[in-house]
Amino acid sequence: MAEKFDNLEEHLEKFIENIRQLGIIVSDFQPSSQAGLNQKLNFMISGLQDIEKCRQQLHEINVPLEVFEYIDQGRNPQLYTKECLERALARNEQVKGKIDTMTKFKSLLISELSKVFPEEMAKYKAIHGEDAPS
């Protein structure tokens, strides 16, 4: 998996570097630079071809659309990962809290019901077993 990304990364880096050099040539153009410019333009096309080839290897990769929003806002996309992990942990803790509370509630309910309806609770326990709430 990592190889595919490395391959794409390498092609993208080469492409960006070529574009940067193209920009430098264009920013102060001299007649002698025309041959170099033509070469860079064709190199840009071959770079696009290489990136296009990488696309086939990365079909199964899904990128969350929210990441694009971060990039469009000039923000570090790792912040998205960070926020996702933090949200996941917070939700995990919330759910655990609910489960713990419900477990305590069940325990209390069973003990109180056993006091008021001992016969019924004995039958209940016969069905469900002595599932003393954990």
Add this chain to the structure above:
Amino acid sequence: MTEMFSTLFGQNDAQGPPGSSSLGFGPGKPAPPMPQNQVSMSGQMPPQLGDEGPALRKPGAMNEPFYLLRELPVGNELTGNTNLITHYNLEHAYNKFCGKKVKEKLSNFLPELPGMIDCPGTQDGSSLRSLIDKPPVCGNSFSPLTGALLTGFRLHTGPLPEQYRLMHIQPPKKKSKHKHKHHRPQDPLPQETPSDSDPKKKKKKRDDDPDRKKKKKDKKKKKNRHSPDHPGLAGSQPNSNSLR
């Protein structure tokens, strides 16, 4: 109970809406007479299609005074009761991204990328969103430019107008420069170039200063006292203590 119903509804409707009596909880009075072969309420209700919930209680226990009693859920199901970050081996990712401060700007993530990449993409129409909303119209393949096509790229001699040169200027990183000046005005050291791509150099210089080290330690202590990771508060680290 039935008298109450008759006064409320004006008649003792023996047929009633199906399952209406099954909504009661607890033993109460015996349930109204049922069609033969149906012993209890749970027997009255056919299992619903697509109901993946736990099965209703066993037929052997149907005469008990409980209605709608279901089997208890199996204990080994994966729920929020377990620390899912640990379960999916994401502690490393958690510590990497949440353990330390992640720099806010895109240029910190892509330090090698030329140009002003921290500006919103919507300003200059370079947003990825626009690429999805309006995909570029292009052919199936990229073909090299031949001699005739390249004539369209003959440029005029001379420099570009100022506004088009911005692409090759890196954004100035004033913040760290300013900070450096502010804390150490008497420092005779020459101003260091505040490049984020060279953190080793920075670290070395800072570590040499014992005063700075002390200050840093104090700051850290203060910070820890207020941070949610402090043992006094609920831990936000996905360790075994926060979620058992």
